[in-house]
Amino acid sequence: MTELRLDGKVAVVTGGAKGIGYGISHKLAQRGAKVVVNGNYRASGAGEEVEVVEEIRALGGEATPVNGAVHDPESAKRIIAKAIEAYGRVDIVVNNAGTSAGPSVPKGPDDAFQEQVAVHIYGSMLTVEAAWPHMVAQGGGSILNVGSMASVGVSFPEVAGSGWNSAYPTVKAGVFGLTRQMAGAGRQHGIKANLLLPRAITPLKLARISGSKLLEWQAEHLHMEPLAASVVYMVHPDFPATGQYFSSAGGRVARVVIATADGYFNPNLTPEDVRDNWAQVWGGQDPDGHIHGFYELLDQDSEHQQLVRLHAALKGHEA
Template sequence: MAVRFDNRVALVTGAGAGLGKCHALLLASRGAKVVVNDPGGSTAGQGGSNAVADTVVDEIRKSGGEAIANYDSVADRAGAERMVRTAIESYGKIDIVVNNAGILRDKTFSKMELDDFDDVIKVHLLGSVYVTKAAWQHMIDQKYGRVVLTTSGSGLAGNYGQSNYGAAKTGMIGLMHNLMTEGAKYNVRINSISPVAATRMTEGLLPEQMLKKLDPRQVSPAVAWMCSEECDATGEIIAAGAGYFARVKLVKGAGAVVGNGEIATIEDFVAAKEQIFDLNGAAPYSKTIDDDTRRILGMA
């Protein structure tokens, strides 16, 4: 059966271009009522134009879908509340939040101004917090919700000159892992997409030959599934690009117990370093106090 979003209301941030636009168009084409959020600024977060969001809304409406524009910045708490209120006042509820909005201020850490670090964190990480927070209680109360966060390989694996961006994108994962436990019993599921796509933000970062093959529409199917009633996962990361999709997981190796029951020394650690660093047989690291720790402490 086709995945549909009839009678569902979605908010997509940064939906005026690139990935966000593709997500919004796909959700709308499958029946969702969509709030298209975008202040219309540059990739550095400067300037603005209502026409950016309006154009996407017009495209959705011309295709027979329902959409309304919102021009607020996710980095503004009141703005985040307004975009959620736009969904509720226009369509009666909020079912789906896709946190896609972002900016870039790339420089090496030694040359980066701390204002550039602050601004990127505020848009990506805190912006996702503000928007998700504004929608969260509505989802809890109605016992249904789908939240998508946008992480990145720049955070999960690292990239030159993107310490601010990478820190923000990895922060998404900590946010997700904690909210998944709070939302689980209310059927509120939260997952993350780690995309690679040809957008304004990747121009100049990826080779032209690669960009030609990285149509952002190739990422949206995974995002749409995370937004769907059919989504049976929470707390997951999906890497996506050029039609390729893969589950990403933080893992922990078997490790080693050192010190022979005494307080371990530096030398004990060094002696066991090869075993500690060995990832053969690694398994997902999914608990703060995991089974190995419980066993060592005699609690399992």
């Protein structure tokens, strides 16, 4: 079996000095990539990215550090410029930098919410904007945005006062759409963009959420190594997908899709129709949550085409 290697590739990992980014930085370097490690611009001990780079170099890898806020336009440019300065190219951008503070429902947006929008959305856009012309000139590249399964809904009942956080899941959900748009724009240039939905226990997470049964289970089972291993293939030139979403946690890697039931159709729909045909609206689902009679929504046009087919079939029937 041929080993997957990233020799000759240059990877930028934002938020690469801590947590999941730390694990990804190490694993990409281990598989031959030259890694630009972007550190936390607010870190109390400035220079954490330097320590990570020194670790990678001590293990025989190639890496260079760069500090800066991804949501600051000039810093984002500088992060990518560091890759060009150090290694002459940029093949991979892992948009991992993030923050998780913010209000709980039903509170409105506050400064922490706005910062999350800036870091997760603007930051990903700005690093890609800076890297894009280099990838186009090279004939391709790989963008891996880091989202969260929290975007489909999450509560933290074991963390006092946290409740149903409205900031982190909302902002991470926005990365779904951003990833698919990046993929669409990149196809003609050989640029792939995908979304990673990771879960792994890191020292950073242990420090924030301690003393819970949930965390104890995760600490035992959700290790960083298998998550980082999955990333190697996701950013490899041979990776066959773009515009897709992938969950990776505890050794399980799986595609995540947005799907819709076939549903109930009546161009003269009434409220009573919805009520009386609720089983069709809801779609088939067994007790374990497995669904049938659904199809994947690849983009807005896929639902439009279903409506076109339904109306065409109706006209054919009437004729």
